[in-house]
Amino acid sequence: MAEDPLWPRASSWLQPAGSERAELGLFGVLASETSISATGANATPAEIRVALARYSTFSHSQNQDLRQLSFLDFGDSETPDSKDGEERTKALANKVSNQTDLSIALGGDNSISYAVMLGVFGEDLSSAGLITLDAHHDLRDGISNGSPVRRLIEAGLPGSSVVQIGINDFSNSPEYAKRAKDYGVHVIPRSALRNRSVESVFSEALEFLGNKKLHVDIDMDVCDRSVVPACPAAAPGGISADELRQFAFEIGKAKQVKSVDITEIDAMADSADGRTVRLGALTVLELASGFFSR
Template sequence: MVTPALPTDPLWPRAGDWPRDVDGPIDLALIGIPTWRTSLSPTSAHATPAAVRAALRRFTPFAATADGRNVDELVFADFGDAVEPDGPDGEPTARRFMADAVARSRVTVALGGDNAATVPAALGAWGDTIRSAGLVTLDAHHDLRDGISNGSPVRRLIEAGLDGRRVVQVGIADFANSRVYTERARDLGITVVPRGALHSRPMADVMAEALDIAGAGGGPVHVNLDVDVCDRSVAPGCPASVPGGIAAHELRWAARAAGADPRVRSVDITEVDALADAPDGRTVRLAALCVLEVAAGLTVR
């Protein structure tokens, strides 16, 4: 199928197509960490960074609701993709790649890849500050499994030195986690906000509390936006999304809250399989909008 060309309008600039080399300060750096080889579910998530970049062009970098500087006034840079980030050799390279982007920008957004991308993204962002760092996940799953996979990043980060008491998991779903891993989260001191609790609490309040807990150590906070936290109707391109997940606007609001908080140095967007998406590309478009929501939040810092 041939994708129709997007219309050209000099008065309607498009997001994306950001330069790789930028002189001077960078507001938002974009990188790809296309992990997929250790996924528990068959996935082509390695195709997602390129798909999200293409989807960004469907949107304008103007956000009428943003306070302060507008999104189209920010300085963006696209650092490209880490090469073969899965496995013992690729993961350290991806960490260094992430660290370089974080050092040069106010906030870095890493595009997965499956959730295994969260390990090099967070470790690269934190560096030697891991013991004071914090993590907020928007996810249907605890990601505390044994082994190395897209089901183990939170466990691996804690084993690397992250304090479980500064981990907050928002959107954990019923019937999507085992008793053992739920008990493991409790034993590690992780704060869990289940999906059901979000029916009576606005996402803005939940994120404010989550960022306070994650930032209590005084170190940088990493936010993992695992898109399978969303309802399957809006995220069919996520292998593990389920009916009853959060709404697209809730994920977008969480992304904007992350961008607005100066404690957040890095965000990743994971678990989207671009090749399994609906024909209208709704999951990939949601991921692209999350990039722009982080940028919108950044304007109010």
């Protein structure tokens, strides 16, 4: 790609982490081995970092140059798919959260939400809140990318402190829908988003959770399959790429949000134009733009 000193690439804004504090921190969690669907999601954090070079640091709509924010890269949790691996992920998530105001974890499959949120909140998990943008409840038994919400609840997160946005038809079961209801999870289904603005939906989630500090899980399979072909469980009829970007902006803007994960992109299965990975990179930038607006 040609270089232009008057068109700064977002990839050049991201700097290796040292001991200094920063507004934003990025790290990868290369999880893939417990995924219900075979996935190469462990390759995705590196691909999203590369894709940042396709975009600038300037938000025209917000009149923001993101270079005014400090953004550090803390590297990756490279072997997270085991008990010891989850402990390493928790330690990295804790480090990033303590050194930055908003930490962004790149998956990897959705199993990472468990270790990332535990690492960020630790003993404060019971007073924290969780918002998921996901087509699925992720309340399955066992350890997989289909179980992180159940595991967090069993670790001490109150089910009544969970809001799930984007739960899609024919992507769950009556048993797991009942489990969500029994836990006290607040569900805003995909169908409810058709006639409401992103801002109103996210405001409902924030109001439900009150003043709790929050982790947000962005499972990219909440999107329509046409815009995320690299998400194995995405279905036709999910939200649009533009809606996802709006959600990411609102997430970044919310002062309650301490940490975010972006999951379920299999970079090895993306379309020839790399649209899913590119959307992942834009999600990072929208989070940063929202943070800039706090």
